[in-house]
Amino acid sequence: MSRYIGPSCKKCRKLDCKLFLKGTKCYTNCVIDKLAAATKRGGKVRKAKVSEYGIRLQEKQKARLQSGMSEIPFHNMFATAAKAEGQTGENFLRKLETRLDNIVRRLGFAVSLKAARQLVLHGYVTVNGKAVNVPSYQLRVGDKVTLDKSLAENVQVKQALTDAEKRNQRPSFLEYDSEKLTGKLLRWPDRAESSYPVNEQLIVEYYSR
Numbered sequence: 001m002s003r004y005i006g007p008s009c010k011k012c013r014k015l016d017c018k019l020f021l022k023g024t025k026c027y028t029n030c031v032i033d034k035l036a037a038a039t040k041r042g043g044k045v046r047k048a049k050v051s052e053y054g055i056r057l058q059e060k061q062k063a064r065l066q067s068g069m070s071e072i073p074f075h076n077m078f079a080t081a082a083k084a085e086g087q088t089g090e091n092f093l094r095k096l097e098t099r100l101d102n103i104v105r106r107l108g109f110a111v112s113l114k115a116a117r118q119l120v121l122h123g124y125v126t127v128n129g130k131a132v133n134v135p136s137y138q139l140r141v142g143d144k145v146t147l148d149k150s151l152a153e154n155v156q157v158k159q160a161l162t163d164a165e166k167r168n169q170r171p172s173f174l175e176y177d178s179e180k181l182t183g184k185l186l187r188w189p190d191r192a193e194s195s196y197p198v199n200e201q202l203i204v205e206y207y208s209r
Helices: 008-015 031-040 052-067 071-083 088-097 100-106 113-121 155-167 200-207
Strands: 125-127 144-147 174-177 182-185
Touching: 052 071, 052 088, 052 200, 071 088, 071 200, 088 100, 088 200, 100 113, 100 125, 100 144
Parallel strands: none
Antiparallel strands: 125 144, 144 182, 174 182
16 A cells, blocks of 8 residues: 655645644644745745646545545545435545544644554554554544553653643544543534535545546
8 A cells, every 4th residue: 555755745735725734833834824924925826727627636635635545445435425324425524533543633642643643553542441553443422532541741642632722622522531531422523523624525526427
């Protein structure tokens, strides 16, 4: 399976969208914010014309790159969402939002999805008391996610928790216990609570072409 190892900011610049791939830096030193500031000062940024197909492709790429998934598992997840009851786009975003690595990030245990994935892969995260080292593990309502207490004094984890408190980033569909370093999925997230800055209908149209 191929894995992109180039600069993360290049992805955001190409798609002209903040994908929040580098955690804290995305809030303090973002290339997209710099380009926006330059434009306000009278600078010009060249943008190529994009076809209707290109617009839908870009929207799909935004979600795929932010989730850190390669094309085949991303497409398979969409196919599963399409078979479920309800609106395909909302089902798809719900699946992306409730992946274990994303929930670890949204609970504030990691500053980025990449850091959250490392915590899961290294066995520092349990679900309902059982170790789960699969970042794509799909959570269900009522599942409890716990971070190993040995990381309570870890510098990166403490920084992530501090940032989460400052920005009040934890959504209401998650319950958080700071003493036990535990979070619980209370309900399925609403569309407005999604952390993916995409138009899901365009993704549906892309795969329905």
